[in-house]
Amino acid sequence: GENVEQHPSTLSVQEGDSAVIKCTYSDSASNYFPWYKQELGKRPQLIIDIRSNVGEKKDQRIAVTLNKTAKHFSLHITETQPEDSAVYFCAASKHGNKLVFGAGTILRVKS
Amino acid sequence: DAGVIQSPRHEVTEMGQEVTLRCKPISGHNSLFWYRQTMMRGLELLIYFNNNVPIDDSGMPEDRFSAKMPNASFSTLKIQPSEPRDSAVYFCASSLAGTSNQPQHFGDGTRLSIL
Numbered sequence A: 001g002e003n004v005e006q007h008p009s010t011l012s013v014q015e016g017d018s019a020v021i022k023c024t025y026s027d028s029a030s031n032y033f034p035w036y037k038q039e040l041g042k043r044p045q046l047i048i049d050i051r052s053n054v055g056e057k058k059d060q061r062i063a064v065t066l067n068k069t070a071k072h073f074s075l076h077i078t079e080t081q082p083e084d085s086a087v088y089f090c091a092a093s094k095h096g097n098k099l100v101f102g103a104g105t106i107l108r109v110k111s
Numbered sequence B: 001d002a003g004v005i006q007s008p009r010h011e012v013t014e015m016g017q018e019v020t021l022r023c024k025p026i027s028g029h030n031s032l033f034w035y036r037q038t039m040m041r042g043l044e045l046l047i048y049f050n051n052n053v054p055i056d057d058s059g060m061p062e063d064r065f066s067a068k069m070p071n072a073s074f075s076t077l078k079i080q081p082s083e084p085r086d087s088a089v090y091f092c093a094s095s096l097a098g099t100s101n102q103p104q105h106f107g108d109g110t111r112l113s114i115l
Helices: none
Strands: A004-007 A010-014 A019-025 A032-038 A045-051 A056-059 A062-067 A072-077 A086-092 A105-110 B005-007 B010-013 B019-024 B031-038 B042-050 B053-056 B065-071 B074-079 B088-095 B110-114
Touching (some): A004 A086, A032 A062, A045 A056, A072 A086, B005 B088, B019 B088, B019 B110, B042 B074, B074 B088
Parallel strands (some): A010 A105, B010 B110
Antiparallel strands (some): A019 A072, A062 A072, A086 A105, B019 B074, B031 B042, B065 B074, B088 B110
């Protein structure tokens, strides 16, 4: 089955700097890659997603890139702010909606 | 718009007791997912339904766990008998089913503690 690996497990950046989180997946049939943000004690919330027919997608300070050949995708957050501090999860899915999640990255933005 | 609604938000019970978690998906969504989140194992998919039919229950840990979806607006996850290792946060999520994957929207979760 699908396996998703996520790195790093923790990431600490200075406010205003950029943060990058990387994920790799094993199943070449996967075609949908969402990213979720989870604040402490809260539910995971979808922040951006990308499909396999697109190489990059951007939404304000957040962007996701996908390399299908290498089977990896990355989340980029620019101009980080303290409220970006949270746990971020990547996930992968092929047809059928079954998501397989990475282990998560704890992002700390220091002000 | 109302999101995915889960109840109860917190449950504390003694081992051996039956636990029932409830979920109401977003109106119009026809896929429903049950997840379990722990520090050790992260977010795990337990089971999911399309149009009220269980599609994949390979993540259900053992026979003590069961899930039902009697109609499009309600699902339950039951643990009987409960054990301390079942302590976790249980999330329900819903999405539209279709030919391409659709975003899943999570409820606020049920924090379950088995003593």
